[in-house]
Amino acid sequence: MNKDLHNYIIQLGDNSLILGHRISEWCGHGPVLEQDIALTNIALDHVGQARMYYQLAATMEPGKTEDDYAYLRTVTEYKNLLLLEQENKDFGYTIARSFYYDQFHLLILRVLKSCGNKDLSEIAAQAYKEVSYHCRFSSDWVKRLGDGTEESHRRIQRALDEFFPYTAEFFAPSEADNYMAGKYGVDLSKLSSQWSVIVENIVREATLTMPTTPYPQLGGKQGRHSEKLGFILTELQYMQRTYPNSTW
Amino acid sequence: MVNQSSIREQLSTEIQDIYNVLDTVLDPEVPVLTVVDLGIIRNVRKENGTIQVDICPTYSGCPALDVIAIDIKFALDQACFTNSKVNYILDQPWTTNWISEDGKRKLKEYGIAPPQGSPDKGQLGEMDKTIICPICDSKNTEMISAFGSTACKSLYRCKDCLEPFDYFKCH
Numbered sequence: 001m002n003k004d005l006h007n008y009i010i011q012l013g014d015n016s017l018i019l020g021h022r023i024s025e026w027c028g029h030g031p032v033l034e035q036d037i038a039l040t041n042i043a044l045d046h047v048g049q050a051r052m053y054y055q056l057a058a059t060m061e062p063g064k065t066e067d068d069y070a071y072l073r074t075v076t077e078y079k080n081l082l083l084l085e086q087e088n089k090d091f092g093y094t095i096a097r098s099f100y101y102d103q104f105h106l107l108i109l110r111v112l113k114s115c116g117n118k119d120l121s122e123i124a125a126q127a128y129k130e131v132s133y134h135c136r137f138s139s140d141w142v143k144r145l146g147d148g149t150e151e152s153h154r155r156i157q158r159a160l161d162e163f164f165p166y167t168a169e170f171f172a173p174s175e176a177d178n179y180m181a182g183k184y185g186v187d188l189s190k191l192s193s194q195w196s197v198i199v200e201n202i203v204r205e206a207t208l209t210m211p212t213t214p215y216p217q218l219g220g221k222q223g224r225h226s227e228k229l230g231f232i233l234t235e236l237q238y239m240q241r242t243y244p245n246s247t248w
Numbered sequence: 249m250v251n252q253s254s255i256r257e258q259l260s261t262e263i264q265d266i267y268n269v270l271d272t273v274l275d276p277e278v279p280v281l282t283v284v285d286l287g288i289i290r291n292v293r294k295e296n297g298t299i300q301v302d303i304c305p306t307y308s309g310c311p312a313l314d315v316i317a318i319d320i321k322f323a324l325d326q327a328c329f330t331n332s333k334v335n336y337i338l339d340q341p342w343t344t345n346w347i348s349e350d351g352k353r354k355l356k357e358y359g360i361a362p363p364q365g366s367p368d369k370g371q372l373g374e375m376d377k378t379i380i381c382p383i384c385d386s387k388n389t390e391m392i393s394a395f396g397s398t399a400c401k402s403l404y405r406c407k408d409c410l411e412p413f414d415y416f417k418c419h
């Protein structure tokens with residue numbers, strides 16, 4: 001098995017699963033019905049994408065299924081970005097987290113769509129269509145909250161500020177990222193400036209201030225997570241841990 | 249999509265019979281469309297005595313896909329094609345271009361505005377399009393939410409007949 005490629009696919013799958021799980025926590029709690037439905041739809045997209053990545057990873061590792069990756073790995077085996085396990089807190093934080101990630105996600109999928117790995121490019125082409133909607137949703141809300149009331153402005157700015165240090169991890173390559181850059185030209189360093197330009201333009205349009213920080217938060221890709229991921233897995237894996245091998 | 253009936257005539261009688269069975273399998277989320285109308289049947293063939301039906305997902309997280317696979321298998325069993333297998337494929341992402349003209353007509357009759365224009369222009373232009381009300385044909389409509397009751401639909405409102413309606417997103 002090609003360990004680097006496998007790790008890379010797991011990274012992508014974990015990002016989708018953990019963010020999808022977080023967003024799904026809004027189900028039934030959205031600020032208005034339309035936004036509740038929107039968030040639930042977006043969560044479903046992410047979980048669906050995670051399944052495609054895990055199914056692909058399972059074809060490389062004999063005896064594994066998609067469920068093994070989701071339900072039977074521990075915190076340190078998860079490779080998702082630290083940003084995505086951060087709590088929903090309020091609608092502003094949820095939007096800020098998605099906004100930063102969606103713009104990065106779209107950029108990486110655009111590269112993967114035309115990369116030389118056929119399996120990954122097929123999944124990316126499917127996911128790209130969905131993520132373009134996510135981008136529109138989260139950036140529209142950044143603008144609406146930023147350019148809204150004094151309170152919404154203050155709260156989305158606070159969320160953007162607080163989550164910004166985690167965005168450095170998007171562009172801090174893991175071994176698997178380095179492999180993908182060398183073998184398939186999926187080069188994170190090229191995406192960093194594109195991401196900054198896109199994000200800064202939207203933040204400015206929203207009458208908000210682009211945060212800066214000298215202290216990046218890194219480690220998710222290497223399995224060094226915050227305690228928050230443990231709580232997610234406790235809920236996500238409860239059935240399979242309590243009743244091993246149970247099926248629907 | 250290319251004229252389906254002319255393509256079908258070129259198939260063997262047995263495969264044509266299978267397509268006739270597939271014509272009876274409905275999408276559980278939009279139960280006026282058959283799986284053939286929806287354009288998710290990518291290939292039907294016979295290999296070593298087993299009928300292989302390839303289907304593709306509309307959206308990654310579409311919860312209906314597993315149900316559709318079960319429904320197809322069941323319909324084929326009922327029609328005495330007992331040795332069949334349904335495969336999921338991704339080799340080209342599904343697009344609303346593959347919904348048949350008949351399917352688009354059925355959508356409108358059902359009260360869902362069919363996908364309008366081309367998805368190739370990019371999804372972001374999608375939300376700025378003028379969507380025609382499926383009930384009164386007015387162009388005076390507005391989007392309520394890009395995300396509707398299922399992943400494939402957006403929510404709109406007609407400002408003339410005042411009815412809310414679903415729009416099947418170009419995808």
Ligand SMILES: [Zn+2]
Pocket residue numbers: 381382383384385386406407408409410411
């Ligand atoms: Zn109308």
